[in-house]
Amino acid sequence: MTPRAEYGPGRSIIWLASYPKSGSTWLRALLSACLCPGEPVDLNQLVGASVVFERAQLDEHAAIDSAHHSLDELLPYQSDYHRAFACDQQGPVFIKTHSAFRSAPDGIDLFPREASAGVIVVVRNPLDIVGSYAHHEGKSADAIIARMADSEASQDAWDDKISKALPQRIGDWSGNIASWLDQRAMPVCLVRYEDMLSDTQAALVRVLEFSGIGQSEDAVQRAVEACRFAQLSAAEARGGFVEKPSQIRTFFRSGEAGQGIRELDARQVATILSNHRAVMERLGYAA
Amino acid sequence: MRQPPQRAKSVPNYRVYGFIVASDLPLPVLPRADEGEPDVVIAAGPVLETEDLRTQFRNWEAEPDRFIATFHETGRFLVSGGNRIAYQRFDHADDSQVVSNLLGTCMAALLMQRRILPLHSCCVRTDQGALLVMGVSGAGKSTTLGGLMALGLPMMADDVTGIVFGEVGRPLAVPAFPATRLWQDSLEKLGHGTAGLPRVRTDLAKFYRAVDGFHSEAEPIRAIVYLKATNAAEATFQPIEPARQVECVSRFVHRKNFLDGMDLRRWGFESAVAIVRRVPLFELARPSGWVEPVDLAKTILDGIAAREEMVRSPA
Numbered sequence: 001m002t003p004r005a006e007y008g009p010g011r012s013i014i015w016l017a018s019y020p021k022s023g024s025t026w027l028r029a030l031l032s033a034c035l036c037p038g039e040p041v042d043l044n045q046l047v048g049a050s051v052v053f054e055r056a057q058l059d060e061h062a063a064i065d066s067a068h069h070s071l072d073e074l075l076p077y078q079s080d081y082h083r084a085f086a087c088d089q090q091g092p093v094f095i096k097t098h099s100a101f102r103s104a105p106d107g108i109d110l111f112p113r114e115a116s117a118g119v120i121v122v123v124r125n126p127l128d129i130v131g132s133y134a135h136h137e138g139k140s141a142d143a144i145i146a147r148m149a150d151s152e153a154s155q156d157a158w159d160d161k162i163s164k165a166l167p168q169r170i171g172d173w174s175g176n177i178a179s180w181l182d183q184r185a186m187p188v189c190l191v192r193y194e195d196m197l198s199d200t201q202a203a204l205v206r207v208l209e210f211s212g213i214g215q216s217e218d219a220v221q222r223a224v225e226a227c228r229f230a231q232l233s234a235a236e237a238r239g240g241f242v243e244k245p246s247q248i249r250t251f252f253r254s255g256e257a258g259q260g261i262r263e264l265d266a267r268q269v270a271t272i273l274s275n276h277r278a279v280m281e282r283l284g285y286a287a
Numbered sequence: 288m289r290q291p292p293q294r295a296k297s298v299p300n301y302r303v304y305g306f307i308v309a310s311d312l313p314l315p316v317l318p319r320a321d322e323g324e325p326d327v328v329i330a331a332g333p334v335l336e337t338e339d340l341r342t343q344f345r346n347w348e349a350e351p352d353r354f355i356a357t358f359h360e361t362g363r364f365l366v367s368g369g370n371r372i373a374y375q376r377f378d379h380a381d382d383s384q385v386v387s388n389l390l391g392t393c394m395a396a397l398l399m400q401r402r403i404l405p406l407h408s409c410c411v412r413t414d415q416g417a418l419l420v421m422g423v424s425g426a427g428k429s430t431t432l433g434g435l436m437a438l439g440l441p442m443m444a445d446d447v448t449g450i451v452f453g454e455v456g457r458p459l460a461v462p463a464f465p466a467t468r469l470w471q472d473s474l475e476k477l478g479h480g481t482a483g484l485p486r487v488r489t490d491l492a493k494f495y496r497a498v499d500g501f502h503s504e505a506e507p508i509r510a511i512v513y514l515k516a517t518n519a520a521e522a523t524f525q526p527i528e529p530a531r532q533v534e535c536v537s538r539f540v541h542r543k544n545f546l547d548g549m550d551l552r553r554w555g556f557e558s559a560v561a562i563v564r565r566v567p568l569f570e571l572a573r574p575s576g577w578v579e580p581v582d583l584a585k586t587i588l589d590g591i592a593a594r595e596e597m598v599r600s601p602a
Contacts, residue, residue, distance in 0.1 A: 060543070063356055063545070068488050163425050
């Protein structure tokens with residue numbers, strides 16, 4: 001039986017958790033097209049923005065200078081903020097994150113049960129992530145493969161400067177995904193990017209059912225049509241996209257499955273398999 | 288009438304935001320005040336746990352003339368009466384963690400209690416008055432401040448400027464202390480090293496850097512600039528339309544969430560209104576990548592001068 005998000009007093013957030021370049025933006029576009037039918041998909045106004053990871057918001061809530069705190073020190077403040085934020089919302093509120101599911105030594109969860117109705121975990125074959133991520137970051141495949149194996153990997157975290165977004169510990173690919181699948185704070189809806197490609201409508205219906213959002217078949221079909229890769233690429237070309245990596249590189253590439261195995265050499269494939277075999281097998285990617 | 292604070296003898300006095308602070312904890316970079324009685328005392332002491340926080344999921348609570356906060360791994364702090372900050376340090380917290388909260392959040396609460404509006408902005412003095420640049424953390428205030436100082440303008444505040452109202456309600460900028468807090472990255476880009484500089488936190492590459500040119504007197508405010516980073520390729524500088532001005536200033540009141548609890552919402556709003564009545568507001572949208580600090584500073588100064596000229600001699 002498909003699990004369902006568990007709403008309740010204060011439990012209004014559905015996290016859209018994914019390792020980078022795994023398809024969460026596409027899912028956000030699909031949700032936006034579904035929830036705002038009749039409006040053109042605006043890539044800069046997608047459902048699921050990372051609002052709770054804005055540094056200024058946490059600083060205001062907790063009365064801290066988050067720039068002066070380490071990632072671990074921020075966790076209890078963020079946990080409180082997520083609860084306060086969720087309390088003020090009518091669910092479902094989708095919030096994207098690339099963070100792993102983390103807990104402090106004293107048991108405080110970064111994504112606390114009291115705030116969380118559920119999580120949609122979007123996964124993609126790591127062999128395909130490499131090329132997409134390398135394109136996004138402007139780095140080599142080897143650098144990305146190393147990053148995907150780095151359990152300390154973080155986003156928006158530097159020793160010597162700050163960004164407007166709070167730092168997030170992404171961790172390594174396997175650890176990131178396992179942390180979400182194995183947590184017990186909230187129900188999980190696992191969505192494979194490859195399944196979104198092969199039957200977008202079915203994948204979207206599962207997400208909507210999990211989230212408790214009723215939509216007609218027509219509405220779902222229209223959302224799928226509005227979010228074909230060609231449409232999203234055109235929207236990016238037309239209106240820009242704040243998450244695009246640079247003025248030169250585009251955010252959306254081909255979106256194909258199986259591209260990675262063609263782009264990587266045998267050594268790189270072997271490294272990825274060796275680093276991530278257990279979780280790949282768990283997700284049906286290692287066959 | 289505010290009562291003079293009690294303090295232990297032989298504790299050093301410092302000057303900040305126009306008043307004198309006696310502190311039993313050394314406050315790096317604050318100038319010593321050798322004369323005068325302290326207006327504020329900072330001292331270690333028991334601060335009771337706040338079990339009945341009125342607002343859920345917060346680590347602080349504010350009431351009229353009283354602010355209390357718990358900072359994880361650091362300690363509990365009580366700011367009261369506009370003249371006292373008590374701190375109870377947790378085990379393993381080092382001085383830099385405590386000082387960081389004293390000079391940051393606790394100072395904001397203290398300023399409010401003393402009816403000095405803390406604005407999240409850096410500030411320099413120009414010949415025509417104080418120039419404030421406000422923006423969220425990460426927008427580039429420190430970089431812009433570096434550029435303004437490189438043009439020879441003395442600093443008044445690096446991150447939070449105090450605002451009071453002088454004769455006939457004229458808004459005045461009150462200087463903070465003569466040091467900037469800069470990330471190593473910014474220091475290096477501004478051509479400075481980090482050798483010998485005290486760290487803001489022992490485990491962070493952010494440093495206090497004493498500034499040579501510091502203006503220590505309150506000044507009428509010439510202009511306020513809202514700085515934001517954008518995707519645009521070129522910087523744009525323009526006046527903020529009147530309908531957005533009060534909201535814009537209100538948004539940058541440092542720790543503005545304290546105002547409600549301290550029963551100061553009305554004061555905060557009236558202060559913002561009084562500021563925009565007398566002070567021109569501008570918006571600088573800068574490209575998010577690296578921009579030469581001096582170029583940013585010149586864009587601001589030239590833009591303000593052009594506007595002032597336009598007001599003086601309308602076409």
